[in-house]
Amino acid sequence: GAVQERFPHLPSLGPEQLGTLRTLDQIVDLLAEGSDVHPKAEAxxxxxxxxxxxxxxxxxxxxDNTFGDHPHAVVIELGPDQESSDGAAIADALTNHHWTVRRIPLTGTLDDIDTTLTGTLDERTxxxxxxxxxxxxxxxxxxxxxxxxxxAKHTHPALLNTARTGTRAAFVTVTRIDGALGFVGAGDPVGALAGGVGGVVKTLGVEHPELFSRALDIHPALDGDRFTTAVLAELHDSAVDTPEVGVGELGDRQTLVPGIHAGSAEQTSVHLNTPVEITALTADDVVLVTGGARGVTALCVRDLARHCDARFIxxxxxxxxxxxxxxxxxxxxDLRRAAIAGLGGTATTPREIARTCAAITANREIQDTLTVLGERGRYIAADVTDTAAIEAALGADRDQITALVHGAGVLADALITKKTAGEIARVLSPKIGGLAAVLGALGETPQLRHLVFFTSVAGLYGNSGQADYAxxxxxxxxFAATWKHRHPDHHVTAIDWxxxxGGMVTPELRxxxxxxxxxxxxxxxxxxxxxxxxxxxxxDDVVILIGEAKSLATGQPSHRPDTIVRRNLSDLPAHRIIAxxxxxxxxxxPATxxxxxxxxxVERAHPGLCVTTVRDFRVHKGxxxxHPITDVSIETTHTDDNEPVRVHVQVFGTENDRRVPHYAATFELSTTPDSAPAVPVTWPTTGADAEILYRDATQxxxxxxxxxxxxxxxxxxTLxxxxxxxxxxxxxxAFTGVLHNPVLADVILQGPPVAxxxxxxxxxxxxxxxxxxxYDALPDDEPFVLIVDNARRGPVDALVDACAVTANGTVLQRFTDVTVVTTPDLSEKFRESVRQWSA
Structure with a gap:
């Protein structure tokens, strides 16, 4: 970031490139290679x-027992009215729960804050x-x-010391945007910028996954005890796969996807051969593009210009x-060789030659972009954070601009512990200060109908070294979500790239x-x-991700402490599936x-991993x-520290003040399941109606x-x-895993009792x-085949195998040695069930 600030002609490095460089020589060598826009066959x-x-x-x-004995908290308060702030309410609530609490209100510049915090947070936290x-x-x-x-920089060393003791150490932010992480957009767009703390929290979670890191956005209408109860409850959440949580006015909880919690709920594809028709931009439109003359932003501008008649600044x-x-x-x-010859005899250093060559290629790239745009393109050089300079450079075109594409940005990669106030300001300035300056220069322009922001997967998932960029x-x-809420007729999109x-993606990086x-x-x-x-x-897309929904960073560590988790079941009996x-x-x-x-x-305690094998699942007492059942206790024990991760889990309830075991199993987790085997297809594509199995009380x-x-x-x-x-x-x-759906899995378990x-x-x-x-998830509301075989009879029980496969025989899930048991009165109970649902 500092190099690019001093030499703005240098090609831009994205997080996917700079995030892997760790020395100045590596960075300079890459910068000297020039443009970053040439396509590669492997993409x-x-x-x-x-x-x-x-x-x-x-x-x-x-x-339970989340934090250590006699826990200590520090509450850092940012913003006005700190003495009557949310921080005070949280501090009082923690104190009432026997915490030792220290409050630190922060004011002044980032340098002032850095100085204030230095050396003041070394005690237990x-x-x-x-x-x-x-x-x-x-x-x-x-x-x-x-x-x-x-x-985060100044507290995380003390937090890490606590985490090493085996108890929870947590870094939590609290905002009051809309109770939906700023995505409902009901507030002020500038106020919604506070949601950017989620990028800090996610990056901290990547750099230090042993910490519990969470960004909370609590609805402004939740006040008093409801507010503090919501905050304190989140501190004891057993799940660590939700670095961002919004808590609504009614206490409802939400998070964002795609992310480490789950993949995207809605996905489409981009194809080069798909026809594109743009009616929103005509010859009367003027598009202002920040950071738009070079790199990927220039590529985007060129493609857009081929599909519309708008003008571009x-x-x-x-x-x-x-x-x-x-x-x-x-x-x-050949520029470097020519530079050495042309500058021979001077005191120019090799690095100065590299910078000169990079400046020439940058100028050429700008000229190439302007050549493509022809008379429809104009280039202006100005500091994107300087409102007056932008306004002066725009001149008469200022009042003609109908679209803004904000692609400006710089990087200053460093782990949170190494971040300086100056580096942080340099990264935040072009993205946020730049947007403020450009919108300020444009003024109250009624014709501004399009806002498109270049954002990054580094923010969506967090990325090591890029807390400020995230x-x-x-x-x-x-900001985009809130602006769209205020201007629903506008086109407002933030693109997480x-x-x-590109040309700077080396074979090693690829x-x-x-x-x-x-x-x-x-x-x-x-x-x-x-x-x-x-x-x-x-x-009408407000925030989208283009590209793989995967973090650029490495995965979470496998080891997590053993836990005792309380889950409430009181609402379950009313659900139609349970009924x-x-x-x-x-x-x-249902056992499933x-x-x-x-x-x-188990999975939500191990983000990035999924259960691929279960051993010795037992129903001790269903x-x-x-009678009313409120909580059950889910107790986990890690069996070893090797791969794959193995966790033994038991579920207990309480009856008449006695502890009652319900279920137990051992789980193996890994990043991906093994390759699925296949079985021969030995069945026709159709057959008799299986409803008889329910009607005759076999089930x-x-x-x-x-x-x-x-x-x-x-x-x-075989059946x-x-x-x-x-x-x-x-x-x-709450009863679902990456590959386990309890409703569909119950269908698998319906087969062995038939045998x-x-x-x-x-x-x-x-x-x-x-x-x-x-091996794979069962298809939702789509056909699959269940093979039930290998029945082995005992006195009052039997062992049966069940395997769910696709129509072509690819195994989805295999249940081996399913124990089925009968009792003298069970057949009559089944008949009574059928009489009730068929009446």
């Missing part, structure tokens, strides 16, 4: 487009809470983001100067991304994605939900809703759980069933599974 010819949006979260699973007050001032909002980074830092005589007619790759980009996303391929499973974004496809945002179909699982007169929690609760808790499930549809094969050794069922989430997904009925002559229930292998 994908298409790209995914993900809508960044809010999704509902289930209620908190409360972790279990929790740091940063409260960010509301503001309508651009400078104050920017300062708050920088101050949050400095707070490109604003950059580089002053256009004539080339030296020795560079005339010399190709870019904060700036996330702030612009919240994934990793672009290999790094391939090893991480990240496909680089082809420059032509990226430019087309930008152009498509001006089409009618895409103009459909009625055995005789009793509603019983008990299994799902354990999987959910959960029967014939008891009511229609919402009746997933066995066709009997495709039925002989002495093959065609299955399909809607797997709509229950309890906001058990035939072996034992009476109704059966599943009470254990020797092993589960997950």
């Amino acid at each position: 994908a010819a298409t790209a995914p487009r993900h809508l960044v949006e809010l999704v509902a979260l289930p209620p908190i699973d409360h972790q 279990d929790l740091c809470i940063v409260t960010v007050g509301s503001t309508h001032d651009w400078a104050e909002a920017t300062r708050a983001l920088g101050a949050t980074i400095l707070a 490109l604003l950059g830092r580089t002053e256009l100067v004539p080339e030296p005589q020795w560079a005339h007619g010399v190709e870019d790759q 904060a700036a980009n996330e702030a612009l996303g919240r 994934g990793a672009w391929d 290999g790094y991304f391939l090893d991480r499973g990240i496909t680089l974004l082809d420059p032509d496809v990226g430019a087309r994605a930008f152009t498509e945002q001006f089409t009618t179909a895409r103009r 459909a699982h009625r055995i005789g007169d009793h509603t019983v929690l 939900f008990g299994l799902g609760a354990m999987i959910n808790v 959960i029967v809703f014939d 008891f499930h009511a229609p919402p759980l009746q997933g066995m549809r066709r009997i495709l094969r039925d002989d002495a050794d 093959v069933l065609g299955c399909a069922l809607s797997g709509a989430p229950v309890a906001l997904g 058990g009925h035939r072996a034992l002559g009476s109704a059966c229930l599943p009470l254990g599974i020797g092993r589960i292998d997950y």
Whole structure:
């Protein structure tokens, strides 16, 4: 960032490039190579487009004994009215819960704040809470983001010391935007910039995953005890896969996807061969583009110009100067040799030669862009943060501008512990201060109808060394959402760009991304994605991700402390799916939900990992809703520190003041499941209606759980069933895993009791599974095939295997050694269930 600030003609380095460089020599060598826009064959010819949006979260699973004994907290307060602030309320609430609390109100410049915090936070700290007050001032909002980074810088050493003791150490920010992380957009756009603290928190989580890092946005209407109760509850959440949580006016919780919590809910694709028709920009439109004469921004501008008749004003830092005589007619790759010859005998150093060559290639790139634009293009050199300079440079064109594309930005990569106030300001300034200056220069321009911001996947996921860059980009996303809410007829989009391929992406860097499973974004496809945002179909996208929905950083550590988690079940019996699982007169929690609760808790404690194997699942005593049941205790124990991660989990309830075991299993987690095997297809594509299995009380499930549809094969050794069922989430997904859907998994467990009925002559229930292998998720509301075989009879039980496969035999999930058990009165209970749901 400092180098680019001093030499603005240098090519721009994106986070996907600079984030992997660790020495000045590496950076200078890359900068000297010139343009970063040439496409590479390895980049994908298409790209995914993900809508960044809010999704509902289930209620908190409360972790007991989260913090150590006699915990200490520091509450850092940013913004006006600090003595009557949220910070004071939080401090009082913590004190009432036997915390030792220290309050630190912060004022002044970032340098002042850095000085204030230096050496003052070395004592024991279990929790740091940063409260960010509301503001309508651009400078104050920017300062708050920088101050949050400095707070993380100065508190995290003490927090890490606490984390090493095995108890939770937490860094938490609290904003009061809209209770939805700034994405509902009900407030002031400048005030919504505070949502950029999420970028800081996510980056801290990447750099120090052993910390509990969370950005909370609490609805402004939640006050008093409701406010502090919401904050304190989040501190004890067992899940660590939600670095951002919004708490609404009614206590409802939300987070953003895609992210480490979950993938995108809505995804489309960008294709170069898709026709593009832009009616929103005509010859009467003028598009102002910051940082738009070079690099990927220039690529985007060129593609947009090919699809519309608008005029373009490109604003950059580089002053256009004539080339030296020795560079005339010399190709870019030969400039260094020509410079050495042309500057021979002077005191010019090799690095000065490299900078001179980079300046020449930068000028050439600007000229190339202007050549493509022809008479429709104009370049102005000005400081993007200087309102007066921008206004003067625009001149008479100021009142003609109808669209703003804000692509300016710089980097100053350093881990949070190494960040300086000056570096933070340099990064925040062009993104946030630049937007303020440009909008200030344009004034109250009624014709400004399009706002497009270049943001980054580094903000969406966090990226090591880029807390300030992540904060700036996330702030612009919240600004976009709020501006759109205020101007619903405007086109407002923040584009979180994934990793672009380009001339500075070396084979080593490309290999790094391939090893991480990240496909680089082809420059032509990226430019087309930008152009498509001006089409009618895409103009209402507010925040989108173009490229892979994956973090650029390395994954979370595998080890997590053993926990005791309390989950509330009081709302479950009313759900139609649970009510459909009625055995005789009793509603019983399906075993796959008990299994799902354990999987959910384990996976959310290990972001980036999923359960791929389950061993020795046992139902000790099913959960029967014939009396009020509130909480169950889910207790995890890590069996070793090796790969794969193994966690033993037990679920306990309480009956008559006695501790009652319900379920137990051991889980293996990994980043991806093994490659799926296949089985021979030995069944026809159609068969008899499987409803008879429910009607004749071989099974008891009511229609919402009746997933066995066709009997495709039925002989002495094997039963093959065609299955399909809607797997709509229950309890906001609280019983779901990456590969486990409790509703669809119940269909798998419906097969073995059918085989058990035939072996034992009476109704059966599943009470254990020797092993589960997950290869892929079961298809939701789509057909799959269930193979039930290898039945082995015992006195009152049987072991049966069940395997869910696709129509072509690819294994999705295999349940081995399913134990089914019968009792003398179970068949009559099944018949009673059928009488009730069929009446």
